[in-house]
Amino acid sequence: MSEWGKIETTKVVDLPNADNITSFQQPNNTPSNPKSANVLVVDDEPLIRELFCELLTREGHTVTALGSSREALRQFHRDKYDIAYIDLGMPEISGWQVASEIRRSESETMLVMVTGWGSDLDDEKIAESGIDLVIAKPFQICEIRNSIAQAIEMQNRQPLKQAVSS
Numbered sequence: 001m002s003e004w005g006k007i008e009t010t011k012v013v014d015l016p017n018a019d020n021i022t023s024f025q026q027p028n029n030t031p032s033n034p035k036s037a038n039v040l041v042v043d044d045e046p047l048i049r050e051l052f053c054e055l056l057t058r059e060g061h062t063v064t065a066l067g068s069s070r071e072a073l074r075q076f077h078r079d080k081y082d083i084a085y086i087d088l089g090m091p092e093i094s095g096w097q098v099a100s101e102i103r104r105s106e107s108e109t110m111l112v113m114v115t116g117w118g119s120d121l122d123d124e125k126i127a128e129s130g131i132d133l134v135i136a137k138p139f140q141i142c143e144i145r146n147s148i149a150q151a152i153e154m155q156n157r158q159p160l161k162q163a164v165s166s
Helices: 018-022 044-056 070-079 095-105 122-131 140-166
Strands: 036-040 062-066 083-087 111-117 133-136
Touching: 036 044, 036 070, 044 062, 044 140, 062 070, 062 140, 070 083, 070 095, 083 095, 083 140, 095 111, 095 122, 111 140, 133 140
Parallel strands: 036 062, 036 083, 083 111, 111 133
Antiparallel strands: none
16 A cells, blocks of 8 residues: 555556466477577567577577667677577667678578567568568567577578579
């Protein structure tokens, strides 16, 4: 009970399907991950970064999560990442710009754009930025699992494409 004259504030945070985060039971239609990956997560929302970290580390992946595009680009140039999850609506440097910079310097990293702006992004812009997959917010836990399995599978096929084309 509050005292007379004091104001109480309640903040409600709505996480995507947060009830499922404790069980991590893989649905029957979710591909299993054939290997662990080194993952970079770039999102300015701390709760989203925490969600990615908890889920992906429990799945056996190594995760670096950053809230700044500039710091993420510096970190990307220091370490090698298999997959990068990039929030489109980042302050300072947009997710498009982060993806383009990563793609220019590293063609093997799988880029997954995470966006709260819906799934109807411009296909041409996606291709120009080198984005491999798109996940729309709010997302389900299984979408993250599916995307990392799909990105690993796509990455495993890359050397075959390069060998065939040479």
